[in-house]
């Protein structure tokens with residue numbers, strides 16, 4: 001049974017909700033000129049575009065007039081000039097970041113969600129991130145800190161900073177009050193400003209090069225998080241954090257998300273999934289002069305032995321350094 005045609009106020013007897021605040025990156029009410037919308041066809045193909053009066057959206061299934069979409073409440077179905085069917089919504093943050101223009105690889109929504117939750121990014125938090133790349137993670141961080149927080153985003157490459165600025169501004173529909181985008185190197189920026197933060201998120205090739213300065217910037221109890229794509233990066237950043245001595249034992253993990261096919265009696269995992277995006281490593285900053293107690297467990301035989309060339313945790317017994325690694 002189809003629902004009755006919506007009341008133009010959209011409230012069907014309920015008092016209307018106020019407009020969502022600009023810094024939320026969400027709009028309510030009828031679709032307006034200049035907004036980005038997302039059409040999804042019956043095969044799941046997605047099309048994002050900006051609503052412009054007088055323009056037409058074209059696909060292999062004919063066209064749709066933008067004017068036929070402007071002024072309607074999102075969440076409706078439309079049919080194109082040759083019978084193609086689409087549903088129309090405003091894009092969610094998780095949809096926007098995987099379809100926006102990219103300068104560099106983005107943090108995927110499943111990982112942004114992990115970062116916001118596990119790095120405990122709270123309203124009002126002061127967060128420093130580097131690099132900003134295309135601005136995908138920035139959008140999630142800004143949403144989480146809200147208008148009273150602060151996200152300082154360092155990006156070495158001006159052309160990427162420009163892409164990120166366009167993306168973030170498009171998502172929030174203007175400048176976000178908590179955002180401070182800086183073109184430059186993170187370490188140089190931290191050394192120049194001496195600024196402090198509750199959280200530092202590193203998405204870059206060599207996060208281990210920043211550990212000393214990040215440790216100086218983090219408040220006691222603050223959290224550093226590194227997002228790295230390869231096992232060699234994972235090892236190096238984890239060992240560098242451990243060797244620093246001013247952090248708790250690092251935690252390393254990845255998240256795998258598997259969709260399910262649910263149809264009558266055919267309920268099974270989906271055939272495809274994103275196998276790997278990146279690893280996450282987090283550690284908490286101890287207070288100045290404080291060290292977390294050393295791990296009681298002896299490292300695996302040879303883990304830091306003669307074949308290992310990275311940073312070693314402090315105070316390893318000599319025999320641990322001299323033995324060979326045996327993966328069995």
Ligand SMILES: C[S@@+](CC[C@H](N)C(=O)[O-])C[C@H]1O[C@@H](n2cnc3c(N)ncnc32)[C@H](O)[C@@H]1O
Pocket residue numbers: 104105106107130131132133134135136137138154155156157160184185186187203204205206
């Ligand atoms: C993978 S991209 C970041 C993607 C971004 N987090 C996103 O979600 O869209 C890595 C970026 O880090 C930048 N970068 C690398 N080292 C840096 C440093 N020390 N300071 C500032 N930016 C750095 C690179 O220029 C690159 O744009």
